[in-house]
Amino acid sequence: MNRALELAWHGATEWIEGLEHRSVGATASLADLRLSFSAPLPNDGTSAENVIRELIDEAKSGMHGSAGGRFYAWVIGGGLESALAADWLVATWDQNAALYSSSPASAVIEETAGEWIKELLDLPRDASFAFTSGCQMAHMTSLAAARAALLKSVGWNVEEDGLFGAPEIRVLTSDQRHITIDRAVRFLGIGRNAIEQLKTDEDGRVSPAALDSALADSSKLTMLVLNAADLNIGACDPFRKLIPMAHAAGAWVHIDGAFGLFARASRTHRHLLDGVDLADSWATDGHKWLNVPFDCGIAIVRDREAHRAAMTSSASYVAPETAARDQTDWNPEYSRRARGIPVYAALKELGRSGVEALVDRCCAYCTEIVEGIGALPGAEILARPTLNQGLLRFGRPGASPEQNDAVTDATIQRINATGEAFFSGTTWRGRRAMRVSVVNWRTSEQDVTRAIAAGAAVLTRA
Ligand SMILES: Cc1ncc(COP(=O)(O)O)c(C=O)c1O
Structure with missing residues (x-):
């Protein structure tokens, strides 16, 4: 039993340490994941150690780095050290x-x-x-x-x-x-x-x-x-x-x-x-x-x-x-x-002041990302954050709203494909938009710079 727990501990800490440099979005395809995990129910068991080793090795490319500071999709927080x-x-x-x-x-x-x-x-x-x-x-x-x-x-x-x-x-x-x-x-x-x-x-x-x-x-x-x-x-x-x-x-x-x-x-x-x-x-x-x-x-x-x-x-x-x-x-x-x-x-780790600092930091970083990417060619700020959420849209001059819906979705995908940051799309007032949500305690100034750079790499190449 302890060996499986030790492996899990190493796998977990390695995962956390890798959040900074791994691709934020999962890289495995559905077919890859089925190849790894879709199998008939085993008749006989296997050692706990092997089960955990295989899970660590095979699952990680199918996991988003949502526990890390470069994930801005949906509204998904990370895990504080004490809470985890x-x-x-x-x-x-x-x-x-x-x-x-x-x-x-x-x-x-x-x-x-x-x-x-x-x-x-x-x-x-x-x-x-x-x-x-x-x-x-x-x-x-x-x-x-x-x-x-x-x-x-x-x-x-x-x-x-x-x-x-x-x-x-x-x-x-x-x-x-x-x-x-x-x-x-x-x-x-x-x-x-x-x-x-x-x-x-x-x-x-x-x-x-x-x-x-x-x-x-x-x-x-x-x-x-x-x-x-x-x-x-x-x-x-x-x-x-x-x-x-x-x-x-x-x-x-x-x-x-x-x-x-x-x-x-x-x-x-x-x-x-x-x-x-x-x-x-x-x-x-x-x-x-x-x-x-x-x-x-x-x-x-x-x-x-x-x-x-x-x-x-x-x-x-x-x-x-x-x-x-x-x-x-x-x-x-x-x-x-x-x-x-x-x-x-x-709550014990952060205290009242720590929660306040976390909230204020996330709001400031959200504004920086929205304004940073929003200033790039082809980007438009749809909603400037009043809190920790903002919306961006992408488009080409002269294109129809429907065409720019497609441009927006494609741009989100291209930014996510850089592995540097991860955003989700949403429909707002009938039009597609990229949502920027910052709620993770790990998000740092450096992460914000990387997100804007990922946006720049995609938009200035378009
Ligand atoms: C405003 C709002 N309400 C409700 C929910 C649902 O929360 P949960 O997924 O924890 O049920 C979400 C999740 O993103 C949300 O953003």
């Missing part, structure tokens, strides 16, 4: 962190991690929380609490009676929402047709006028889901105006703050999220800006009773809390790993 090491320990301890009794230390460490997160993000200290597999499951957890509370307010117990015959619920949300909102709504049995899209203004924010006209219909119970940084341009809705309007209409307000909520830790950027703490529930991720390894989401709910009612596996609606915290009262899973332990480690 803590994650290894979580796997090694192999606890079932469902109950205090099944892993006492996990329960108490996660309890502290949840309290620290609420304090860092400056959200209500008496709110309940859960460490989920990601932001989508944090949405589902939060909206399950919303469903319980809204229906309870009209005398319907959804936990006992389900949704058949229940009063209708609708979900008002931004036209710039993340797709995981729709999935959470589907999983809760509310259905995608219950979603009513609110138009955003030129800054990507839901306008008070759009909400006002939607709220004029008071025939249904209402959830409102707002963005604390949308995935494309990091737009934050005007919470201080919208949330009181929604509350006056009896709506539950939920916030998608998958990465953006962490801007609350920055004195420079927290004004962008002014009033976000007025909401009823919040979903965020540990595996994005906090830089804990995949996977870790966090749900925070103001109405503890509704949260517990929606998630607990105990029969009683308002079972008294015992002295210790059983995670299964707050989480959608029963058996689970202790995802909060890497969060505890990350």
Whole structure:
């Protein structure tokens, strides 16, 4: 056993050390990977050492360097040293962190991690929380609490009676929402047709006028889901105006703050999220800006009773809390790993000031990359970062928008093929764009220079 662990340790540290000079994008093709891994189920076993050696040798060319500082695609953080090491320990301890009794230390460490997160993000200290597999499951957890509370307010117990015959619920949300909102709504049995899209203004924010006209219909119970940084341009809705309007209409307000909520830790950027703490529930991720390894989401709910009612596996609606915290009262899973332990480690390693520095650094680097590549021939800045997300587009003079969509996608591919940086494409306001997302603690000034140089190598050769 130890030999396999030693190999894994060497493979892991070599991988981390190689992040700086290896190609950021995976280099193996689908055919290569199938050649390595598609095989019949073995009849007889092989030594653990051989299994790990083969995994290390064969998988690495099919892995992106997303743990490194030159990866700017989607919104994917890296793993802080303490968080990664803590994650290894979580796997090694192999606890079932469902109950205090099944892993006492996990329960108490996660309890502290949840309290620290609420304090860092400056959200209500008496709110309940859960460490989920990601932001989508944090949405589902939060909206399950919303469903319980809204229906309870009209005398319907959804936990006992389900949704058949229940009063209708609708979900008002931004036209710039993340797709995981729709999935959470589907999983809760509310259905995608219950979603009513609110138009955003030129800054990507839901306008008070759009909400006002939607709220004029008071025939249904209402959830409102707002963005604390949308995935494309990091737009934050005007919470201080919208949330009181929604509350006056009896709506539950939920916030998608998958990465953006962490801007609350920055004195420079927290004004962008002014009033976000007025909401009823919040979903965020540990595996994005906090830089804990995949996977870790966090749900925070103001109405503890509704949260517990929606998630607990105990029969009683308002079972008294015992002295210790059983995670299964707050989480959608029963058996689970202790995802909060890497969060505890990350917060302890960084401290409040370290999170603030990380957020500010990422925002500054994002602006540098967007402006640096945006100044190159054939590039256009579509959205200058207000936070850590920006958009670029590429094109040729006189070409049609459709042709420039193709140019944009081809340019992204060519930049990625340099191996120096890795970006993803997105569709924004109907047109293709390159998204620049900076959330990794490892990203350095040198990485930024390399990204701009990769853009220059492609665009000046075009
Ligand atoms: C704004 C936003 N919301 C939600 C999600 C979904 O997060 P997860 O993949 O952790 O479920 C993402 C992921 O990129 C996101 O950027």
